[in-house]
Amino acid sequence: MEKIHKPLDFILAFKGAFVASIIALLLFGPIMGLVLSGYDYQAELQRPLIAAVVVFVGRFLFSLLFQFAQHEPRLQWMLPRKTASVWVEGEQVESKQSVRLFSAMTAITVLTLTGQFWLSVAGGVVLYLLLSRLGKRKHQVMVALVVILGLLMPFFATKFWLTVLIAALIYVLLGLGLNIVVGFAGLLDLGFVAFYAVGAYGYGLGHEYLGLSFWAALPLGALMAACFGAILGFPVLRMHGDYLAIVTLGFGEIIRLVLNNWTEFTHGPNGVSAIPPPTLFGLEFSRIPKQGGTPFHEFFGISYDSSFRYIFIYLILFIIVSLMIAVVTRLRNMPIGRAWEALREDEIACRSLGINHVTVKLSAFSMGAMVGGLAGVFFAAYQGFINPSSFTFFESALILAIVVLGGLGSTVGVIIAAFILTILPETLRYLATELPKAIDSMSDYLPSFLHNTLSTLSDGLGDIGSYRVLIFGVCMVLMMIWRPRGLLPIQRRAYHLDKPGDAK
Amino acid sequence: MTTPLPLLSVSSLMMQFGGILALNDVSFGVAPNSITALIGPNGAGKTTVFNCITGFYRATNGVITLYGREKDTNIGQIIGEKLSVVDFIQPKILLRKLYYKMFGGSHLAARSGVARTFQNIRLFKDMTSLENLLVAQHTQVNRNLLSGLFKTPSFNRAEQLALENAYHWLSVCGLADDANRLAGELPYGHQRRLEIARAMCTKPTLICLDEPAAGLNPNETEALSVLIHTLKNDYHVTVLLIEHDMGLVMSISDHVVVLDHGEVIAMGSPDSVKNDPAVISAYLGIEEEAANS
Amino acid sequence: MDSFIIGQQLVNGITLGAIYGLIAVGYTMVYGIIGMINFAHGDIYMVSAYLGAIFLAVITFFGIDSVVLALIITLLFTIVFTALYGWSVERIAYRPLRGSTRLAPLISAIGMSLILQNYVQLSQGARNQGFPALVEGSVRVGDGAQFFQVTYLQMIIVVTAFVSMGILTYVIHKTSLGRACRATQQDPMMAEVLGINTDRIISIVFVLGAIMAAVAGILVSLNYGSFDFYIGFITGIKAFTAAVLGGIGSLPGAILGGLILGMSESLFSGFVNTDYKDVFAFGLLIVVLIFKPSGLLGKPEIEKV
Incomplete structure (x- = not known):
């Protein structure tokens, strides 16, 4: 033709x-x-x-x-496309050249954080080759690789990048939580930060008043957030979708205002400080024990390093995030996950099938809240200090941006988006401090106009932080215009009967 | 009303939307294991009756009772009645009403054994046909969160059973080849049948089909009438349907109820309805001439 | 309880309520016509406060000394430019999304709200901005130590708000444009068939909402004398609360809801606690939505099956 x-x-x-x-x-x-x-x-x-x-x-x-x-x-x-591209498992086996290249490039970028250039290139090449050779078992091998890489990461990364990674993982957790609510169940929750705050303050105040340890606060904080989700959710989940959005927004603000104004209990804007980091079976990661245990370095007779503490938090967080990813992936193929997605597609049809839409929504809502609470506990433990200004509406919008840019409902997308949205600004800030030095050192070889342009550009990078919100906003609008159903195609599981039964 | 104990009885049903009286004093019964057709011109209130029976609308007045396998269900009650002043001196009734206000709803109608399809097909379009049927079995499968997360044997067994049931209904409705296709991508006729299969997966005693033959070609309509007979004869469900295709209605129904302007103008066997002067003048006149010519 | 203190709180509340009502109109009209919460509306109001201050500064620079003239010119310019903002927001963030998923316009509206806030913050700086006190003086009711006062400004605010609402109500109910708006609200598809350009009508609704927000922006700046890039958020939610309280989709409902919210908030902060007045307003929103989602004057929604 x-x-x-x-x-x-x-x-x-x-x-x-x-x-x-x-x-x-x-x-x-x-x-x-x-x-x-x-x-x-x-x-x-x-x-x-x-x-x-x-x-x-x-x-x-x-x-x-x-x-x-x-x-x-x-x-x-x-071109913009309003409908989702959905395909059923088994229709497409081979990974595309572009997917392989993209994965390899991502691996190289992530590995560069360790500061070992050749290692990262080698990692990328290995990944590319693996992807093109593996065929069917590709999925498992990839997952194993990522897990091993994630577990080894803190031992190579510098302390700065370690803190960035911890922040990124907290956002992954938040994104996973909100993704259950918005992506799976289709309920727009604009006050997700409330549950994050409940988790963080649950640990902070729990430690202050009840002497809760991190390990006790982790399940309790999650449980408390889930209860908050259920209490809020039960009356409001009957509402029309848009009303739900504004009510959750109001709820998020109520929590923040209460934390801000109830000074006798929460210390108001001064926040809660001296929140202890987690311990390993009573071993502390500080130079001098503060919680009455033995410091980790004394117990093992090694010299003290302040990054031990971050490595430990990172490792726990990594394990929790991996577990959470596994749970979310399982949920999608469980009755409750199917009901969530069905509810997002058509609530009336769901009701005609005997599904109680309120309780199903409630389960999604409190499950998401629980994950948010977990993230909050980690946030408090990692920062050691919390105050209400960390839990503004902007934070909710940022988490929503992660879920939206990841493509509503896509777990992989959420993880990638969380990493990009947290690591990218840090990378740019890092470059903004490092680049001028590099440019100056090259000033002898470069023509002066080029040198000037480069300097201006690197100066501009430093300001990028203040444009962050603007960029998020633009991305959210563009994403909704261009691909409202996400960048990655949605994959649905195909079911087959184990034994050839009455179905032909 | 030919049998002393109907499966479903609708009595003095009245429905008001704002100032419009959509249904006025509608009463009829549906005999167990029969095929009853609800017919009438457009706007006669047929779908409104359906929505009341399946618990989507709260009737302004009247009682709908389903005489189920284990117990009888008052549809109006389980979707949450309005509170009235006298309730406050009858704590038992008040508590019951509050309970249903909080936890009741149309899903309870479905659980009591009423399944339905919709005039404008309402499938979960971005899910596969099988998933549509699995969702329909939500109340029957193992919903325990932990057993699902750890894939316990009982969970796997329940899932396997649900899958077998789903495949069974797909093959009954002639959709076995579409099992792992997206519901939204199926041809129109298949979507209609998938909706019936989905409704049947809820193990209903009464299935309400809202214009199942709309948009089908003659062959598909023929297949549909066979399917409806199968549902009645092999699976012993009672069928209540709204249909405009008079050929289909007259050939499969045991009992016909004619609605016009929100009122029942005739009911009885297809033949008696066909010859009822009120029906002919209101609605069937044209049909008759067409049949005679 | 001192009836004069109550009187004073009520006067303050009515002033506040009139402003909420003006902003609530924007929410209620947009919701009525496309069934969507325009999350960026509060930020349109914020932009209008900035525009007002900027135009006033420019006018003062050109040496117009008459307060009345300066205010009228400022108001006119602010209305025109805010209307342009309202139009652009619809054109960029909502029109391309017609027929998309249910969540899409909500999310893009939040994106737009973030954009507007950050854009104003970057252009004008994060600090508080001031607005000169142009209208002074007040009327005292009562005598000696027991009195409450109504400032001239409060009178102007209430009168302006009611006049604007009156004009808007006239436009919606008596002109052919208003008829087209109401037709589109009832049934957009049918209106389109009858030759109404629904896209244009939706644009006009956004513009009308923005104009009301512009009036509110100027009045608020005059009354409180300071604003920042963040005011749109809290005021926006409260105005939305007012819209829901009065019955979303209903114009008189918006002003009624605004007055009720303004007065109850004012009484609450006067007699219970000032710190928790926002909590009170949001709590009220949740309670209204649970028990009477159709509001005071709204029509109950019938679910289409």
Whole structure:
């Protein structure tokens, strides 16, 4: 069949871009161009102009790209798609070249954190080869590799990256929890941070008033969060979906406001401090024992290292996260998981089948809350200090962004998104401090204009942290326009009868 | 009403939406192990009757009773009645009403043995056919969280049974080849049959089919009528259906109830209904001429 | 209890309630027409407060001394630009999502809300901004030590709010544009068939909501004299509470809900506890949604099976 090549309509693209840039100029003009100072203002008119030019160029190029992509089969993936791409297990066995390459690149990037360049390249190559050779057992081997790699990681990583990894794993946990609620059961929970706070304060205050240890707080915090989820959920889960969103949002704020204002009990904005890190059968990871045990390094007769503590937290967290991933994967193929997904697809049909939609939703809600509570306990133990400002609506939005960008309902997606959203800003900040040094050391060999450009760029990287929220917001909107059902295709399990029975 | 003890009795059902009276004093009975058809022109209130029977709507007035295998169920009661002033001096009734207000709902109607299909197919489109049927067996499988997580033998057995049951119903409905296909991707006729299979997986005593033949071609309609007979004869369920295809209605029904403007205008055997002047004038006149020509 | 203190709290409450009502209109209209909570609406209101302060500063710079003239010009400019923001938000974050999944518009609305907050924060700085006290003076009711006062500003706020609501009600109920809006609300598909450009109507609804939010933004700045990039969030939820309380989808309901919420919040902070007044408002939201989700003046929803 002959392909029809429609000429690109430059006029149309130009018109669209022109209108968009005029609107952008009007929108950005006052807010970006006139900065309030007192009752007066300072004109910074170049800023809206630059923004409008960016909008013009961006809109123009996008318009051309989309016109082109519409008639080019290989570029179809660029176009927005509202429906999910779902496929049933067994239809597609071979992993694609791109998937293999992507996994290898990811492995290299992750391994670079250890600071051993050649090791990371070797790891990537091995992974690529394994993926292309393994065929059917690929899945198990991959999982085993990731687990081994994750367990070995802390012994290579620097202390800085170790703390970043711990933060990332806490977000993975939060993402997994919220994914049960939003991704599986389709309930938009905008107050997820409340359960995170319940877990964190459960440990912090539990330690202060009742002397709870980390190991006691871990199950109790999770249980308490689950109870909170159930108590909130029972009355509100009958509501219309949008109402649920706003009620959970209100609930999250109520928890934060109470933590902030009930100063006699929670110390208000000052928060709870001196929360002890976990111990290993009573062995402490501090230089001087604070909880009345023996320090780890004395017991084993090795010299003290402050990163022991982080390595230990990391390892527990890693194990819990792995368990949680296993649990979530099992849940999907259990009656309750199937009911969650069915409920997301069609609540009325579910009710006609005798499924009590309130209790099924409640189970998803409290299960998610429980995972959030777990994450909270870890957060308190790792930081040693908590206050209400860690539990604002923004935190809920960030967790939601992780779930959304991971593709609602996809466990792998959530893990990747959590890592990207927490490690990327840190990486950029790290680069922002390291790059100028590297650029300066090269200044003798580089032409001066190139040197200047590079310096400006690396300076800009340092500011990226303040653009974080903006970038999340943009990603959420774009994701909903482009792929509301997630980037990764959804895989469904195929069921077969063990013995050839009455079904032919 | 031919048998002394019906399976389902609807008496003085009234339904009001705002100022509109959708149903007025509708009473009829469904005999056990029979096929009853509910017919009437568009807007006569047939689907509203269905929604009341399956517990989706709370009737303004009237009683619907299902005389089930083990016990009788008052559908209006289990979906949560409105509280009235006198309830506050009758603590027992008050407690019962509060209980059903908190935990009741249309799912209890389904659990008491009423299954249904929908006029606009409501399948779980992004799930496979088998998964649709597994979800329907939710109340029968092992739902214990821990036994599921650890894959205990009893859990595996229950899952295996559910799977066998699902495959069984797929083959009864002629969908065995579609087991692991996404429900949303099936051809229209298959989707209709999958919905029936899904309803049957809940082990109902009464199955309510809302326009099962809508959009089917003559061959598919023929297959459907065979299937409905199979349900009645081999699986001993009672069938209540809404249908516009008069050929189908007249050939398979034991009993026909005719609704018009929210009121029952006739009921009886297909032949007696066919010759009822009220029905002919309201609705069947055109059908008759077409049949005679 | 001192009736004058109650009187004072009620006056403050009515002022606050009128503002909630103005913002609630935006939620209620959008919800009525596309059945979706416009999470970014609170931030539109926040943007309008900034726009108001900026335009006032510019006008002062051009040497317009008359307070009335300055305020009217500021109000007009703010309305126009805020309306543009409302239109753009709909165009970017909602229109491309028609016919998508149920969660998609909610999530993109939250994204939009984050974008607006961070954009204003980055452009204008995170610090509190001030708005000059342009209207001073008050009327005292009572004598000697026992009195409560109604400031001229509070009167202006209540009158402006009611006049704006009146104009809006007129537009919705008496003009052909309003008829098209109501038709789209009842049945978008049918309205489309009858030749109504529903996309345009939805845009107009967003614009009308933004205009009301702009009026509220200016009034709040005048009354409290300071604002920051975060005000849209809390006020937004409260205005939504007001909309739900009055019955979502109903215009008089929005103003009624706003007044009830404003007064009860004011009484609560006056007689019970100021720190927990937000908790009270959110608690009220939860209670209303559980026991009377259709609100005071809303129509009960019939589930379509």
